[in-house]
Amino acid sequence: MSDRRRSDDYKQVSGYIPLELALEFKSICARLDISQSDAMEEMIQEWISKTTGSGAKNKPPEVPNTIADLVRLNMTKLKRCGVKNLQALAEGxxxxxxxxxxxxxxxxxxxxxxRMKIWQGTYKPSVYPNTKGVKVYRVSESVKVDECEYS
Incomplete structure (x- = not known):
């Protein structure tokens, strides 16, 4: 994981909010195992998009070609799903x-x-010619059990 404090690509942003709101924010981040920086980045991006309407107009959404791209683009959301090694997955x-x-x-x-395009972008078909599918395992009520055919 990159050190945001020393990176030229990151800048500290601060402000004052009511004590109860700050404590609730910190508690939720800790419970979900999400860094406060990641949560704030997601909220600020949503706020800017909502306020200026610039999210969809000026910046087309990135299309992931590999699993690493997919994880990197959705890191904050994925921290809640229980998959280990997210940072290593994001970095390939x-x-x-x-x-x-x-x-x-x-x-x-x-x-x-x-799913099929991302899978094939990561695992080139020539590398795994016998890949027939991916079993989706139920780990929560939001994940469905199904079979994915990738050939």
Missing amino acids: EVLPTPGDFAIITSALGIPEQE
Whole structure:
């Protein structure tokens, strides 16, 4: 993980909010195992988009080509789904198990066609020619059990 304090790509932002709101924010971040910086970044992006209407107009959404792209673009949301090694997955240091891939794509609501493209972008078909599918394991009520055919 990069050190945001020393990175030229990050800048500290601060302000004062009511004590109860600050304590609730810190408590929720700790419970969800999300850094306060990640949560604030997500909220500020949403606020800027809502306030200026610039989110969809000026910056087209990035389309993930690999599982690393998908995880990197959705890190904050995925911290809640229970998949381990998210930072290593985002940096492409490790590859997810088929079960983790299924959990990630289910948690993000990725359509089947997109799942197949991302899977094939990561695991080139020539590398795993016998890959027939990915079993989606039930880990919570939001994840459905199904079979994904990728050939």
